[in-house]
Amino acid sequence: MIPSVNTTGNATSSNLKNDLLLQALRGEQLSRPPVWMMRQAGRYLPEYMVLRRKYDFFTRCQTPELVCEITLQPVDIVGVDAAIIFSDILVVPQAMGLEVLMEEGKGPSLPAPIKSVDDLKRIVKPDVNDQLHYVMDALTLTKKTLDGRVPLIGFAGAPFTLLCYMVQGKGSKTFDEAKSFCFTQPALAHQLMQMITDTTIEYLIAQSKAGADVVQLFDSWSGLLSPADFEAFALPYIKQIVAAVQPHCPVIVFAKGSWYAIEAMAATGAAVGVDWCIPPAMARSFAGKHTTLQGSFDPAKLMMAPADIKKEAHKMIDAFGVQHYIANLGHGITPNIPVDHARAFVDAIKEYNAK
Numbered sequence: 001m002i003p004s005v006n007t008t009g010n011a012t013s014s015n016l017k018n019d020l021l022l023q024a025l026r027g028e029q030l031s032r033p034p035v036w037m038m039r040q041a042g043r044y045l046p047e048y049m050v051l052r053r054k055y056d057f058f059t060r061c062q063t064p065e066l067v068c069e070i071t072l073q074p075v076d077i078v079g080v081d082a083a084i085i086f087s088d089i090l091v092v093p094q095a096m097g098l099e100v101l102m103e104e105g106k107g108p109s110l111p112a113p114i115k116s117v118d119d120l121k122r123i124v125k126p127d128v129n130d131q132l133h134y135v136m137d138a139l140t141l142t143k144k145t146l147d148g149r150v151p152l153i154g155f156a157g158a159p160f161t162l163l164c165y166m167v168q169g170k171g172s173k174t175f176d177e178a179k180s181f182c183f184t185q186p187a188l189a190h191q192l193m194q195m196i197t198d199t200t201i202e203y204l205i206a207q208s209k210a211g212a213d214v215v216q217l218f219d220s221w222s223g224l225l226s227p228a229d230f231e232a233f234a235l236p237y238i239k240q241i242v243a244a245v246q247p248h249c250p251v252i253v254f255a256k257g258s259w260y261a262i263e264a265m266a267a268t269g270a271a272v273g274v275d276w277c278i279p280p281a282m283a284r285s286f287a288g289k290h291t292t293l294q295g296s297f298d299p300a301k302l303m304m305a306p307a308d309i310k311k312e313a314h315k316m317i318d319a320f321g322v323q324h325y326i327a328n329l330g331h332g333i334t335p336n337i338p339v340d341h342a343r344a345f346v347d348a349i350k351e352y353n354a355k
């Protein structure tokens with residue numbers, strides 16, 4: 001029996017058999033960090049591909065039984081210490097009135113993006129328990145089906161990243177049109193992001209009530225902003241969301257590429273996700289002693305031989321330290337990763353104890 005795994009459960013962990021993730025978020029002493037992987041439920045799993053061939057993307061997202069099955073796959077197959085609900089950040093723009101398509105091989109596309117005051121009139125603040133009830137139903141079913149095996153993570157996109165898709169209308173390496181929108185029509189950009197923020201606060205609180213033990217806010221594109229522009233266009237909304245949601249459940253903020261804002265994000269009281277572009281010791285010095293950090297294995301390293309993955313994963317824990325730390329990737333796992341390699345990463349973290 002690993003001493004750090006709570007088998008008796010307690011009130012704050014709602015009778016979880018493995019609550020390492022929650023312990024790490026509370027800053028408790030652990031003998032190894034918890035591990036999960038961003039985008040762990042996805043195309044690198046053959047079991048996911050079977051369901052992907054049968055049902056289109058939003059059918060998968062909107063059917064609680066399918067969500068539950070997909071969410072549990074990485075728990076069963078690679079043995080991660082947490083489940084993250086299968087959904088997408090783009091269900092929020094959808095609920096706010098924008099059409100979102102997920103096209104085979106092309107990623108998301110929004111045929112009628114926001115470019116003007118008139119476009120903004122098409123955006124509504126939804127009743128999340130109505131428009132997104134399927135997410136809450138899926139969380140409740142998944143929480144029940146997990147039967148306390150591991151904690152369940154809910155999530156949402158941060159306002160700047162959602163603006164990127166709502167304005168650009170599709171994925172982009174630069175999101176230049178979305179950034180220009182912020183710089184040339186700042187009042188409109190702020191109005192849109194405030195609407196997203198208000199929706200996201202209600203959405204994440206509803207997720208917590210429906211069964212999410214923790215929620216993660218993904219600001220996947222904030223790293224495209226300068227430090228000053230991050231402070232103007234991303235940080236104010238992250239702060240509002242963390243302040244409103246944190247009384248309900250722990251929050252992890254992952255603002256990819258925004259290493260310069262780690263101190264500001266840590267100041268919100270949230271745990272902070274980091275990518276591989278900052279040395280762990282520097283991330284720790286920005287975050288301070290008491291903030292839980294998460295990350296930061298480069299997913300491309302999962303193509304290395306399993307023995308090398310293990311060495312690299314152990315080096316990562318050596319650098320971050322075991323306390324106040326959640327082992328994860330620095331961004332989502334990609335479809336080309338062999339399942340055995342994903343498992344080698346997870347096993348390496350679990351074996352750290354014995355090292």
Ligand SMILES: Cc1c2[nH]c(c1CCC(=O)O)Cc1[nH]c(c(CCC(=O)O)c1C)Cc1[nH]c(c(CCC(=O)O)c1C)Cc1[nH]c(c(C)c1CCC(=O)O)C2
Nearest residue numbers: 038039040041042084085086087088089107108218220332
């Ligand atoms: C930017 C972003 C999106 N969605 C998400 C983000 C933030 C995280 C990040 O930065 O990677 C978040 C997301 N999307 C998905 C999850 C599920 C939970 C998980 O396992 O982490 C999560 C947390 C499922 C998904 N969302 C999507 C898939 C692939 C759909 C498929 O083809 O089966 C999955 C499993 C589709 C999606 N959705 C999005 C894109 C760009 C794409 C296409 C690219 C891709 O295929 O990976 C938008």
